[in-house]
Amino acid sequence: MTDPISRTKTRAAPRKAVQPPAPPPRPALTTASALYLREDEIRRGIELLYFGYSSMIREVDAILEQEGFGRAHHRALYFIARSPGLAVGDLLRLLAITKQSLGRVLGELQDRGLVQQSIGTQDRRQRLLSLTPAGAALEASLFAELEARMASAYGEAGQAAVTGFWSVLIGLIAKADRPMVDSLGQS
Amino acid sequence: MTDPISRTKTRAAPRKAVQPPAPPPRPALTTASALYLREDEIRRGIELLYFGYSSMIREVDAILEQEGFGRAHHRALYFIARSPGLAVGDLLRLLAITKQSLGRVLGELQDRGLVQQSIGTQDRRQRLLSLTPAGAALEASLFAELEARMASAYGEAGQAAVTGFWSVLIGLIAKADRPMVDSLGQS
DNA sequence: GATATTGGGTCAGTCATGTTGACATATCTT
DNA sequence: AAGATATGTCAACATGACTGACCCAATATC
Numbered sequence: 001m002t003d004p005i006s007r008t009k010t011r012a013a014p015r016k017a018v019q020p021p022a023p024p025p026r027p028a029l030t031t032a033s034a035l036y037l038r039e040d041e042i043r044r045g046i047e048l049l050y051f052g053y054s055s056m057i058r059e060v061d062a063i064l065e066q067e068g069f070g071r072a073h074h075r076a077l078y079f080i081a082r083s084p085g086l087a088v089g090d091l092l093r094l095l096a097i098t099k100q101s102l103g104r105v106l107g108e109l110q111d112r113g114l115v116q117q118s119i120g121t122q123d124r125r126q127r128l129l130s131l132t133p134a135g136a137a138l139e140a141s142l143f144a145e146l147e148a149r150m151a152s153a154y155g156e157a158g159q160a161a162v163t164g165f166w167s168v169l170i171g172l173i174a175k176a177d178r179p180m181v182d183s184l185g186q187s
Numbered sequence: 188m189t190d191p192i193s194r195t196k197t198r199a200a201p202r203k204a205v206q207p208p209a210p211p212p213r214p215a216l217t218t219a220s221a222l223y224l225r226e227d228e229i230r231r232g233i234e235l236l237y238f239g240y241s242s243m244i245r246e247v248d249a250i251l252e253q254e255g256f257g258r259a260h261h262r263a264l265y266f267i268a269r270s271p272g273l274a275v276g277d278l279l280r281l282l283a284i285t286k287q288s289l290g291r292v293l294g295e296l297q298d299r300g301l302v303q304q305s306i307g308t309q310d311r312r313q314r315l316l317s318l319t320p321a322g323a324a325l326e327a328s329l330f331a332e333l334e335a336r337m338a339s340a341y342g343e344a345g346q347a348a349v350t351g352f353w354s355v356l357i358g359l360i361a362k363a364d365r366p367m368v369d370s371l372g373q374s
Numbered sequence: 375g376a377t378a379t380t381g382g383g384t385c386a387g388t389c390a391t392g393t394t395g396a397c398a399t400a401t402c403t404t
Numbered sequence: 405a406a407g408a409t410a411t412g413t414c415a416a417c418a419t420g421a422c423t424g425a426c427c428c429a430a431t432a433t434c
Contacts (some may be wrong), residue, residue, distance in 0.1 A: 010337050012238070015294070015297050015298075016303050016307055017306050017314065018303045018304065018305055019305060020269065020272070020305040020317075021272075021305065021317040022364035029326075031225075034410085035305075038197075038338070039334070040372060041341070041349070042333070042334045042337045042338060042341075043330075043371075043372075044353065045242070045337050045341070045349070045352065045353070046265075046333055046337060047238075047269075047368060047371055048353055048356035048357060048360075049239065049240055049243065049356060050240075050361040050366070051238055051359075051360050051364065051368050052236070052355075052356035052360055053237075053240050053359075054283070055359050055360045055361055055364065056233070057237065058361075058404065060199070066329065070418095070419060070420070071385090071419095072419085072420060072421085073347060073419085075237075077275075078233075079261065080373045082230060082234075084208065085207070085208075087381080087382095088381075088382060088383095089380090089381060091367075096241070096423065096424085097420090097422090098421080099382075099383080099384095100382095100384080100385090100421090100422080100423085101420065101421055101422075103382085103383065103384075104420080107202070107383095109204050111202075116205045116208070117202065117204050117205065118204055118205055118206060118207040119204050120381090121207070121270075123380090123430080123431070124429085124430060124431085125380070125381045125382070125429065125431070126382085126430095127204065127381080127382065127383095127389080128283045130207075130208040131198075135322050136188065138359070141306070143230075143414070146229070146233055147226070147229045148230045149296070149359055150232050150233060150359070151225070151229060152358060153355050153356075153358030153359045154228070154229075154232070154355065154358070156354070156356075156357075156358040157351065157354040157358050158351075160347075160351060161309075161350070161351030161352075161354045161355050162232070162350070162351065163351060163353060164344060164345075164347055164348030164349065164351025164352050164355075165232065165235075165348075165352045165355035165356070166231065166351060167233055167237065167343070167344040167345075167348045167352075167430045168340050168341065168344045168348050169235035169236060169238075169239035169281075169340075169352070170235060170340075170344075171339060171340030171341070171342075171343040171344050172237075172239040172240075172242050172243050172336055172344075173238050173239055173242045174242055174245075174378080177238065177242065180236070181234060181238050182223070183197060184234055185227060185229075185230075185231065230414095231389080257389095257390055257391070258389060258390090259389090259390075259392085270406070274410080274411095275410075275411065275412095276409090276410060276411080284391085284392070285392075285393065286410095286411075286412075286413095287392090287393085287394090287412090287413080287414095288391065288392055288413090289389095290412065290413075291391080292391085297404075307410090310401075310402070310409090310410080311400080311401060311402085312400065312401045312402070312410045313401095313410065313411085314409070314410080314411065314412095373375090
């Protein structure tokens with residue numbers, strides 16, 4: 001029993017502590033230094049995106065928990081608020097989840113009287129989603145939190161920074177998906 | 188049974204389709220128009236952040252799935268790669284999850300031979316985390332995907348935009364958390 | 375007009391990742 | 405010596421994803 005790696009043992013077997021690893025082999029400052037600089041810039045972007053998103057959503061999570069909802073409910077509320085009359089299929093494409101997953105969330109929102117459906121006018125198979133007054137009120141309170149954070153960040157950074165912020169994010173989105181995102185504004 | 192709202196019924200009761208909602212009451216173009224403009228800018232930021240993050244992570248998810256891992260494993264790998272010798276407690280603070288959640292993830296990574304621990308030099312209670320060569324290889328392949336996306340977005344947007352991108356994201360992070368994020372670079 | 379496709383809904387089971395709460399052990403601090 | 409800290413572990417549970425298999429109604433196609 002020299003190297004207890006397996007996790008299948010019934011009673012816990014502590015994982016071995018090894019020798020401290022050799023320090024990472026930092027290259028001499030030659031032609032490679034530009035590449036290292038670039039890697040750091042990339043990593044910084046990844047990290048800021050991760051922590052920025054987490055921070056923005058944190059307070060919203062707290063409100064949602066009080067209401068007995070989760071982020072999934074919020075995303076549905078958000079996009080329905082953004083594009084009233086959205087069809088179920090369009091919402092599915094935006095969220096990129098399965099019909100079954102969305103079905104549960106949407107069902108709960110309808111049963112709580114926050115979301116309602118109407119029958120499509122051109123295509124009667126469609127179900128067009130909209131918020132009830134209660135749904136609009138909840139969405140507004142959630143949006144207010146996001147807005148406060150975002151407006152403060154915009155203000156700190158300035159208008160030019162906001163433009164840059166947008167354009168980098170657009171660049172991250174696959175070209176095929178960009179029309180979908182762009183069309184959210186004007187409905 | 189006019190309004191089958193309850194979800195407690197055994198057999199499905201279809202939710203009612205209501206009258207199409209009145210069109211949203213857009214205000215006349217008075218003093219409020221500046222506010223509406225601002226709301227749209229805020230919503231655009233929220234959406235781009237959501238879709239940008241999703242898009243960036245998408246291909247990484249595919250690789251992880253092949254390996255039988257999830258995003259949680261990736262986050263651990265990422266931060267250990269970023270700050271070799273990171274203590275468990277520091278990783279917990281970065282991820283903002285519970286010890287038990289991290290324990291499972293870290294255990295799996297160790298059992299698969301991707302992560303190893305060593306005993307802290309100043310404080311022998313600490314367990315310092317580092318990647319094995321296999322772990323470093325997997326992390327590198329995941330990073331390569333993120334890097335490709337991010338570098339392309341940086342390139343499309345230009346250096347000035349990248350600076351703006353960073354500064355808005357920093358603004359989103361609570362001031363108390365900023366030192367933690369900043370310290371990732373120089374370890 | 376018959377048939378195929380599409381939009382939406384539902385049941386059932388599974389998985390990944392988070393949570394509380396309670397304890398155990400080794401090490402550091404006072 | 406006593407208490408605080410860093411880490412690990414067991415157990416039970418919640419959420420929100422997933423796959424797969426069906427169903428109905430309405431539209432499109434041949």
